Amino acid sequence: MSRLEAKKPPLFISETLTRDAVSQSLSLLSGILKSSYGPAGRLKQLHNGMGGCVCTTSQSSALLGHLCTRQPVLRVLTASVQNHVSRFSDCGLFTAILCCGFIENFRSLNVAPFTVIKISKHLLSLCMDHLKSEACGCRVSVDFSSVETLVCLVRSILTSKPACMLNKTEVDHLTTLVLKAFIFTVPCHVETNAVLGKCMIVPVKGRRVVDSTVLPGLLIETPEFQSGKLLAVKRTSSNMIKTALFSVSMSGDGFNPEEGTIAVHHGVSLEMSELNQLLNVGKQLVKDEVGLVMCQKVMHPSLKQYLKENGVIAVDRAGLSLMEPLGRLTGSQPIASIHSLSPGCYGILKDLCLESFASKHFLHLIPEDTVICSLILCNRSETAWDELKRVCETAEHVLQLTMKEPLALLGGGCTETHLASYIRHKSSSLPASTFKDLDCSQTQYQLVADGFCRSLESVARSLSHDDGEILTDVVYGHCWFVPSGSPCASRWSDLVSKCGCGINGNTEDLGWRFLQGQSGSPVVQGCPKEPSVKVTDLLTLDCFAAKCSGLQVALETANLILDLSYIIEDQN
Numbered sequence: 001m002s003r004l005e006a007k008k009p010p011l012f013i014s015e016t017l018t019r020d021a022v023s024q025s026l027s028l029l030s031g032i033l034k035s036s037y038g039p040a041g042r043l044k045q046l047h048n049g050m051g052g053c054v055c056t057t058s059q060s061s062a063l064l065g066h067l068c069t070r071q072p073v074l075r076v077l078t079a080s081v082q083n084h085v086s087r088f089s090d091c092g093l094f095t096a097i098l099c100c101g102f103i104e105n106f107r108s109l110n111v112a113p114f115t116v117i118k119i120s121k122h123l124l125s126l127c128m129d130h131l132k133s134e135a136c137g138c139r140v141s142v143d144f145s146s147v148e149t150l151v152c153l154v155r156s157i158l159t160s161k162p163a164c165m166l167n168k169t170e171v172d173h174l175t176t177l178v179l180k181a182f183i184f185t186v187p188c189h190v191e192t193n194a195v196l197g198k199c200m201i202v203p204v205k206g207r208r209v210v211d212s213t214v215l216p217g218l219l220i221e222t223p224e225f226q227s228g229k230l231l232a233v234k235r236t237s238s239n240m241i242k243t244a245l246f247s248v249s250m251s252g253d254g255f256n257p258e259e260g261t262i263a264v265h266h267g268v269s270l271e272m273s274e275l276n277q278l279l280n281v282g283k284q285l286v287k288d289e290v291g292l293v294m295c296q297k298v299m300h301p302s303l304k305q306y307l308k309e310n311g312v313i314a315v316d317r318a319g320l321s322l323m324e325p326l327g328r329l330t331g332s333q334p335i336a337s338i339h340s341l342s343p344g345c346y347g348i349l350k351d352l353c354l355e356s357f358a359s360k361h362f363l364h365l366i367p368e369d370t371v372i373c374s375l376i377l378c379n380r381s382e383t384a385w386d387e388l389k390r391v392c393e394t395a396e397h398v399l400q401l402t403m404k405e406p407l408a409l410l411g412g413g414c415t416e417t418h419l420a421s422y423i424r425h426k427s428s429s430l431p432a433s434t435f436k437d438l439d440c441s442q443t444q445y446q447l448v449a450d451g452f453c454r455s456l457e458s459v460a461r462s463l464s465h466d467d468g469e470i471l472t473d474v475v476y477g478h479c480w481f482v483p484s485g486s487p488c489a490s491r492w493s494d495l496v497s498k499c500g501c502g503i504n505g506n507t508e509d510l511g512w513r514f515l516q517g518q519s520g521s522p523v524v525q526g527c528p529k530e531p532s533v534k535v536t537d538l539l540t541l542d543c544f545a546a547k548c549s550g551l552q553v554a555l556e557t558a559n560l561i562l563d564l565s566y567i568i569e570d571q572n
Contacts, residue, residue: 030101056163058161061085061390081553091549103561159171177214178396181214197370197373201392202374206358209379210378211378217372219376220363236289241350247335291311417479457515468482
């Protein structure tokens, strides 16, 4: 077939960051992300313009997932941040805002991009070395033998998303539940390669948040079971419940015409043959003393009735998402064929009971040693519940990451301003050999270092949304927020009580200074000190692994974008 239209040549775009369209789009994205950041972040309502549901959120995963951009530069940025979030669940907005700050501050410098990239990588290495050193003043050790630090970490995550619409009582209640659920997923008997369990979130919308609860084991919604009825289940001689888990359809229509044709003898019913095979499976299950049969897909009504008459509980339509937790909970091996049953494929349960929450009925599977639990999560509206679900999943993932690396970073903007103070101090005392190794002048290094610090401080400034003053101190390099509309005072200590993370109070003169915009904060005379107190009841903490990764991803993505010379677009 001949072409109706001549093929167009590709479009070459050079000097992408100097183009007004790219600059405006980057500035707009940065503004959206900054205004969403932190506990006081402004909510965004997202929809596709063609109808459908509206998403109210301030979370990076939802924001970047719903935003559609045609700018290749922004696609690189959002894809990079989304990849970070998929791996760590936390610090998505931090990463995106910091990346935009790096791009904005570095591109305005009169320094070659190649030189900027080399210097910024050296600055990143200084930051990472500092964060991983024992002397780091913004790092907190997490002791899993005590819950105080874990409570601070979970509470910080829950309060960072205002769309959840939680009050203090609800935050405290959910913090306890998330920690309790996490503890359930930790194996009691530690092996060489111990694997954490899983918390399954059960949705109950339209109820109070304080009605939420956590139960060991697994809840399967079963409308056909009523909680008021006595549950009779077949047990083994050791008073345990033997279980079987099928991943294959047991509906009796196993033949798929798309797979080919089969020859059937005259007078033979394919459907009856399939049903007889299913009933033979049922007889084998009864003979093997199985008390609970679970099927990922549909189960034939006749088979369900036969199993019920023989004291076996049958649950079908379990769904793919429950197969892995069911296998871990019971020890069952998923059965992929109805033509062969191996005695080794069965699992066991300690008990089975019926539970009812709101108008929903559940079958509660109770194991002997649980690493699977169910978090019954309630919230007043569907929008708030969706946001709360994402937050609880993030909190669970952060606890898992923290168990692997038991550290946390101070939140509330204090880590960012502390790092900026540290880099300003460190960069002012580097030996001449450093500049020679980097093939740059000291002036170039200082310019890039200042842009690096201003980018970090821009993240801290993004936490303030009410036009209040933002301060930093010259002792610890922490961030301090002056409430909007505060009266004039001769001393800053009369206006601020605690720093952003809550670890430092105003009991001593810390030499507060304005956290400036483009000109940067004053150079700290010495290296910022480590606070004397480590944990308080209301400490704001961030995930160490997620924030360190976010810092690296933000700079690497910014450097990649700064290094772009051409964008080639196919116009066909």
